[in-house]
Amino acid sequence: MNTLPTLLPEATSAGGYLLVLALVLPFVGVLAALTLGGRHARAVAMLALPLGLVLSLAIVVEAVRSGQTLVYLLGGWAPPLGIALRADGLSAVMLLTTAVILLAVACFAHADFAAPAAGGEARRPFMFWTLLLAMWGSLNTVFLAGDLFTLYVALELLGFAGVPLVCLEERPETLQAALRYLLFALIGSVLYMLGAVLLYGAYGTLDIARLATLVRPEPAAFAAAALMTVGLLAKTALFPLHLWLPPAHAGAPAAASAVLSALTVKGSFFLVIRLWLDVMPGIVTPAAGQLLAACGAAAIFVGNVVALRQKRLKLLIAYSTVAQIGYLFLMFPLAAGLSALQLPTAPAVTGGMLQAISHATAKAAMFMGAGLIYSTLGHDRIADLRGVGRQLPMTMLAFALGGVALIGLPPSGGFMAKWLLLAAALTTGQWWWVVVLVLGGLLTSFYVFIVLVRAMAAVDVPLTPKIVVPRHREAVVLALAGLSFLLGCVALLPLDVVQIGRPALLPAGLQ
Amino acid sequence: MNMALLFDGSLIVLILAVAVWTMAVRNSFAAVIGYATYGLLLALAWVRLAAVDAALTEAAIGGGLTSVLLIRAVVRLRSSESAARAETPGRVSRLLAAVLAGSVTAALALVVLTLPEPAPTLAPQVAANIASTSLGNAVTGVLLSFRAIDTLLEAVVLVFALIAVWTLTPDPLWGGRPGPRYELDENGMLAYLARLLPPLGIVVAVYVLWVGADLPGGKFQAGTLLAAMWLLAIMAGLVEAPPISQRWLRGALVLGTVVFLAIGFAGVPLAGAFLAYPEGHAKPLIIAIEAASMLSIALTLGLLVLGPPERGA
Numbered sequence: 001m002n003t004l005p006t007l008l009p010e011a012t013s014a015g016g017y018l019l020v021l022a023l024v025l026p027f028v029g030v031l032a033a034l035t036l037g038g039r040h041a042r043a044v045a046m047l048a049l050p051l052g053l054v055l056s057l058a059i060v061v062e063a064v065r066s067g068q069t070l071v072y073l074l075g076g077w078a079p080p081l082g083i084a085l086r087a088d089g090l091s092a093v094m095l096l097t098t099a100v101i102l103l104a105v106a107c108f109a110h111a112d113f114a115a116p117a118a119g120g121e122a123r124r125p126f127m128f129w130t131l132l133l134a135m136w137g138s139l140n141t142v143f144l145a146g147d148l149f150t151l152y153v154a155l156e157l158l159g160f161a162g163v164p165l166v167c168l169e170e171r172p173e174t175l176q177a178a179l180r181y182l183l184f185a186l187i188g189s190v191l192y193m194l195g196a197v198l199l200y201g202a203y204g205t206l207d208i209a210r211l212a213t214l215v216r217p218e219p220a221a222f223a224a225a226a227l228m229t230v231g232l233l234a235k236t237a238l239f240p241l242h243l244w245l246p247p248a249h250a251g252a253p254a255a256a257s258a259v260l261s262a263l264t265v266k267g268s269f270f271l272v273i274r275l276w277l278d279v280m281p282g283i284v285t286p287a288a289g290q291l292l293a294a295c296g297a298a299a300i301f302v303g304n305v306v307a308l309r310q311k312r313l314k315l316l317i318a319y320s321t322v323a324q325i326g327y328l329f330l331m332f333p334l335a336a337g338l339s340a341l342q343l344p345t346a347p348a349v350t351g352g353m354l355q356a357i358s359h360a361t362a363k364a365a366m367f368m369g370a371g372l373i374y375s376t377l378g379h380d381r382i383a384d385l386r387g388v389g390r391q392l393p394m395t396m397l398a399f400a401l402g403g404v405a406l407i408g409l410p411p412s413g414g415f416m417a418k419w420l421l422l423a424a425a426l427t428t429g430q431w432w433w434v435v436v437l438v439l440g441g442l443l444t445s446f447y448v449f450i451v452l453v454r455a456m457a458a459v460d461v462p463l464t465p466k467i468v469v470p471r472h473r474e475a476v477v478l479a480l481a482g483l484s485f486l487l488g489c490v491a492l493l494p495l496d497v498v499q500i501g502r503p504a505l506l507p508a509g510l511q
Numbered sequence: 512m513n514m515a516l517l518f519d520g521s522l523i524v525l526i527l528a529v530a531v532w533t534m535a536v537r538n539s540f541a542a543v544i545g546y547a548t549y550g551l552l553l554a555l556a557w558v559r560l561a562a563v564d565a566a567l568t569e570a571a572i573g574g575g576l577t578s579v580l581l582i583r584a585v586v587r588l589r590s591s592e593s594a595a596r597a598e599t600p601g602r603v604s605r606l607l608a609a610v611l612a613g614s615v616t617a618a619l620a621l622v623v624l625t626l627p628e629p630a631p632t633l634a635p636q637v638a639a640n641i642a643s644t645s646l647g648n649a650v651t652g653v654l655l656s657f658r659a660i661d662t663l664l665e666a667v668v669l670v671f672a673l674i675a676v677w678t679l680t681p682d683p684l685w686g687g688r689p690g691p692r693y694e695l696d697e698n699g700m701l702a703y704l705a706r707l708l709p710p711l712g713i714v715v716a717v718y719v720l721w722v723g724a725d726l727p728g729g730k731f732q733a734g735t736l737l738a739a740m741w742l743l744a745i746m747a748g749l750v751e752a753p754p755i756s757q758r759w760l761r762g763a764l765v766l767g768t769v770v771f772l773a774i775g776f777a778g779v780p781l782a783g784a785f786l787a788y789p790e791g792h793a794k795p796l797i798i799a800i801e802a803a804s805m806l807s808i809a810l811t812l813g814l815l816v817l818g819p820p821e822r823g824a
Contacts, residue, residue, distance in 0.1 A: 012784070017779075017785075020785045024772065024785075027667055027768075028772065030667070030670070030671075031670075031765040031768060031769060034670065034674070034761050034764065034765055035758075035761045035762055035765055037756070037758065037761065072784075072785070073784060074659065074660045074784065074785060074786050075656060075657065075659055075660075075778070075784055075785070075786040075787045075788075076782065076783055076784035076787040077640075077656070077657050077787075080633055080636070081633055081636045081637065081640060081657050082657050082658070083657075083658055083660050083661070120686065120756075121685065121686060121756055122682070122685060123677075123678075123680055123682050123685040124682070126685075127674070127677075127678050130674055131674070134671055134674070137667070141664065147661075149658075149661060150658075150660060150661055150664065153661055153664045153665060153668060154664070156668050157664065157667065157668055157671060160668060160671035160672050160674075160675050161671055163675055164674065164675040164678035167678060167679070168678065170681065170682065175679075194619065198619075198622060198623075198626075201623070201626045201630055202626055202627065202631070203631060204630070204631025204632055204633060205631075205633070218625065219621070219622045219625045220622050220625055220626055223618060223619065223622040
């Protein structure tokens with residue numbers, strides 16, 4: 001009974017300590033914010049986030065320099081007995097994206113969540129800054145952990161950081177949205193856990209790299225894949241498990257919506273990629289890949305059509321997230337198709353990741369922009385946006401740039417992502433996904449233009465803003481939107497960072 | 512048929528029967544009692560599976576603290592229970608849910624039968640390396656040495672959960688005391704128990720923590736016991752729940768994690784890796800982490816049961 005795999009023993013790599021720091025820093029921030037009290041929570045976050053950005057940059061640089069996955073063996077114990085932190089290209093770019101977006105959100109929210117001038121601690125600012133750090137730590141754990149149980153803990157962390165962000169405003173409907181989100185998140189965790197238990201029962205290890213060499217097409221592995229995938233889809237809000245997302249994301253304060261929509265759902269999506277491409281590529285069937293992408297296609301149509309019918313801007317943006325999540329899942333049958341032709345899977349995987357990053361930056365900008373519009377007008381009814389373009393020119397420009405990225409026009413990141421996916425679909429002869437990509441872009445352009453046309457409409461009397469929005473808050477939104485607009489330029493880089501540490505071809509199975 | 516098989520068979524039937532009854536019964540209070548019984552029976556099942564650590568935790572959390580939490584929820588929901596009952600989903604959706612849950616369970620049962628026998632396990636590797644920690648209890652070795660990061664992160668999960676509960680505080684009451692004010696009845700049974708049990712409970716908790724190094728037990732079981740004693744004293748009206756803005760309270764909440772992190776980082780220069788223990792000093796360091804964590808866990812669990820602040824400091 002020798003099922004222990006015979007992989008080369010791993011060792012901590014040169015820059016491995018960076019992974020520990022990236023993992024621990026946000027949690028130290030949470031503990032410090034909690035102990036020092038609400039008056040210092042914001043300062044702690046504003047100190048930790050730039051540090052985290054430098055750390056994630058260092059990890060990207062180190063991964064590019066070495067051209068390999070960075071590894072750190074915790075406690076000096078090698079898997080399967082111990083647990084390894086690993087950062088391949090996929091993890092590195094997600095760490096960097098998260099740090100950039102969270103820093104932008106923090107700059108945006110700086111004024112909204114100030115501690116009370118009278119002294120003492122207030123609930124909203126204390127919660128916001130603590131939860132922002134908590135969300136950051138949870139995401140970093142998702143990106144770095146190399147073990148299925150550590151990832152389960154990371155999913156729990158992600159849920160407990162996300163749910164309270166939804167009900168920061170004390171209204172019955174946000175509480176209801178938060179509760180629904182909690183139920184989906186918990187059911188998702190239980191299903192994931194059941195799958196992980198089955199895998200340990202069948203193969204005696206929870207380490208991702210080891211499982212990849214051990215998993216065979218048999219009932220336990222299929223059941224585990226199905227349970228874990230469904231659990232993660234519930235957390236990612238892929239159609240038809242998306243019902244919790246719109247009220248949750250639309251009811252939160254703008255800065256919180258930006259984090260939830262841009263980053264939180266990407267955490268569980270990241271684990272779907274890990275599971276399908278890294279843990280069990282050998283057993284996932286082509287039909288399963290098509291089914292996953294079919295759910296994605298349904299999400300694109302339903303999300304976009306329902307977004308078009310929304311009367312409130314924040315709900316429109318939330319439904320747009322439902323649609324954009326759909327695009328993420330088109331990569332699975334395309335990667336499988338490329339692999340079947342003995343071609344590198346890079347276009348599909350990089351395309352999917354670019355879509356995730358492009359949507360993250362664009363959507364964060366759009367939610368924050370919607371927040372500024374709300375504070376200026378005192379409402380976010382789409383029918384009554386007239387005149388807001390003159391009042392908030394930078395915000396509306398940001399909304400337009402973000403919209404361009406969502407639609408997928410050049411030179412945005414969305415364009416590059418869809419271009420890669422389109423090319424992969426054509427190469428592999430899966431023309432039906434081309435139809436989905438093109439029609440989805442068309443539907444998206446409708447609602448982006450509706451909002452822009454309304455906001456840009458000329459007014460005889462300039463409207464009087466409820467609150468005058470400081471320019472620097474608009475600038476943050478514009479900077480993030482500009483990033484998503486120019487993200488397509490990564491195609492000019494000499495190296496595809498996402499592919500560091502990935503095999504060019506998938507093992508047989510997902511073909 | 513031997514006795515063990517008879518016992519196990521009866522236990523399984525009993526667990527299933529209590530589970531079905533808990534779901535079927537219409538009265539919420541009765542359902543909570545059913546759930547607590549279910550937790551205790553599960554703890555027995557863990558004992559039969561020779562997982563005494565899991566059994567202790569299941570009994571303390573599943574049978575103990577969760578029941579207190581649920582009973583308080585039932586009392587609070589009593590006024591709106593009839594309204595909630597009117598919102599019960601229809602027969603069709605309940606039937607669909609039952610079919611879905613039933614088929615997932617059946618599929619899982621079939622899959623479990625296909626798992627290899629004997630099960631592949633890391634137990635031999637744990638046994639081969641446990642000597643480096645000088646611990647006798649393999650579970651403690653896994654939790655605090657081989658898979659220490661999971662235990663560290665689980666402690667953070669508890670803190671996150673408490674923060675999530677505190678989000679529900681009404682703004683004006685932020686910084687106030689959680690839970691209602693319990694009146695002390697000097698001659699009541701509760702006050703008598705709350706004076707009698709905690710000294711015993713504290714001794715047992717410290718014992719459970721201490722033996723955790725070599726026998727089943729440890730910080731989580733000990734912390735749960737301490738939390739139960741603390742809650743008993745609060746609910747009897749002997750002590751007041753502390754205001755959540757107190758600096759000492761915040762410090763005590765993070766103490767376990769801070770000690771864990773500090774010893775973990777000390778491992779970098781002293782033992783060559785984060786979360787590694789220097790040769791020969793593993794056991795005292797692990798006990799230090801466990802002792803600090805026990806206090807933090809006890810406080811966190813107690814505050815989780817008490818809920819968000821309901822009155823001023």
